[in-house]
Amino acid sequence: MEKPNRFSQNTRADRKEPDRFRGSNAPDTEAEGHAAAGGCRLCPRECGADRIAGKRGRCGVSWKLRVARAALHMWEEPCISGREGSGAVFFSGCPLGCVYCQNREISHGERGEEISVERLGEIFLELQRQKANNINLVTAGHYLPQVCDALKLARSQGLVIPVVYNSSAYEKVESLRCLEGLVDVYLPDFKYISADLSEKYSRAPDYPQAAMAAIREMVRQRPRPQFDGRGIMTSGVIVRHLLLPGHVREAKKIVQYLHETYGEQIYISMMNQYTPMAAVAGDALLGRRVTKREYARLLAFAEEIGVEQGFYQEGGTAAESFIPEFGGQGVLSDN
Numbered sequence: 496m497e498k499p500n501r502f503s504q505n506t507r508a509d510r511k512e513p514d515r516f517r518g519s520n521a522p523d524t525e526a527e528g529h530a531a532a533g534g535c536r537l538c539p540r541e542c543g544a545d546r547i548a549g550k551r552g553r554c555g556v557s558w559k560l561r562v563a564r565a566a567l568h569m570w571e572e573p574c575i576s577g578r579e580g581s582g583a584v585f586f587s588g589c590p591l592g593c594v595y596c597q598n599r600e601i602s603h604g605e606r607g608e609e610i611s612v613e614r615l616g617e618i619f620l621e622l623q624r625q626k627a628n629n630i631n632l633v634t635a636g637h638y639l640p641q642v643c644d645a646l647k648l649a650r651s652q653g654l655v656i657p658v659v660y661n662s663s664a665y666e667k668v669e670s671l672r673c674l675e676g677l678v679d680v681y682l683p684d685f686k687y688i689s690a691d692l693s694e695k696y697s698r699a700p701d702y703p704q705a706a707m708a709a710i711r712e713m714v715r716q717r718p719r720p721q722f723d724g725r726g727i728m729t730s731g732v733i734v735r736h737l738l739l740p741g742h743v744r745e746a747k748k749i750v751q752y753l754h755e756t757y758g759e760q761i762y763i764s765m766m767n768q769y770t771p772m773a774a775v776a777g778d779a780l781l782g783r784r785v786t787k788r789e790y791a792r793l794l795a796f797a798e799e800i801g802v803e804q805g806f807y808q809e810g811g812t813a814a815e816s817f818i819p820e821f822g823g824q825g826v827l828s829d830n
């Protein structure tokens with residue numbers, strides 16, 4: 496079922512006052528080396544699981560590529576989805592494991608089909624044939640060596656559309672360096688700036704420092720936003736923040752940090768689509784949606800401090816139906 500794109504955008508170029516917010520070749524061996532020498536160290540968890548031997552890490556998956564969905568996706572920011580859609584590839588597993596995870600079905604690694612690097616390269620080319628505006632790698636960090644190989648293979652076979660790296664930002668800088676020259680657009684979250692909150696909700700007190708370093712590396716690789724003639728981003732960084740219920744102050748600190756640190760080097764996407772999942776149904780804050788007032792306070796703050804390159808989401812707060820189905824669509828060659 497086709498659903499509307501819920502994002503609106505404002506840029507310096509198209510802003511109409513006063514409604515500011517209406518609107519490689521990398522060392523793949525280095526990454527592999529993390530896995531080979533004493534287990535996996537790809538992400539900041541550095542849990543050391545012997546994934547090549549079939550063990551699952553904190554991310555929930557072994558070394559074998561597992562993908563839960565590969566299809567056109569209409570619900571990203573307008574410069575990512577465009578009219579035709581973004582070619583989103585949803586990988587199973589996740590190193591962060593937030594208690595309120597919006598993609599819980601796949602983040603624990605249970606859903607998804609095991610595929611080869613060659614098949615992943617084919618998927619990229621199939622999405623390009625379906626007129627995807629880009630390849631959108633959703634939470635791929637725990638498969639970086641394989642993903643880099645698949646991208647190089649697909650590039651050698653005619654993949655020309657931009658590659659978007661859609662990430663929690665819980666990444667190691669040395670792992671991200673593997674993507675230099677392979678990824679055109681970075682789409683990281685910045686979930687928490689306070690270690691207390693990242694410990695409480697993701698058991699990752701190191702998240703703020705890891706995410707700051709990861710975003711710095713992403714901006715180093717893609718320092719200037721660029722768009723094609725249709726407004727599709729071809730290079731750059733968009734940092735997302737999903738506003739959590741009851742946490743406007745945290746969100747303001749994040750927006751302020753991003754704006755003061757990067758200014759017009761990045762776009763900031765402020766999201767209200769938080770959906771309470773069953774795992775947090777009893778939580779006084781996480782068990783409810785974000786209120787209109789909370790979201791309005793965040794947007795007003797962003798405007799007040801001068802954020803001009805931003806995205807916001809239109810309409811009310813989210814319905815669960817905005818979470819895609821993870822039934823293996825587009826993953827196997829006979830689909």
Ligand code: SF4
Pocket residue numbers: 535536537538539540541542543544546551552553554555590636637
């Ligand atoms: S990617 Fe997975 S296995 Fe590797 S260090 Fe992170 S959590 Fe552990």
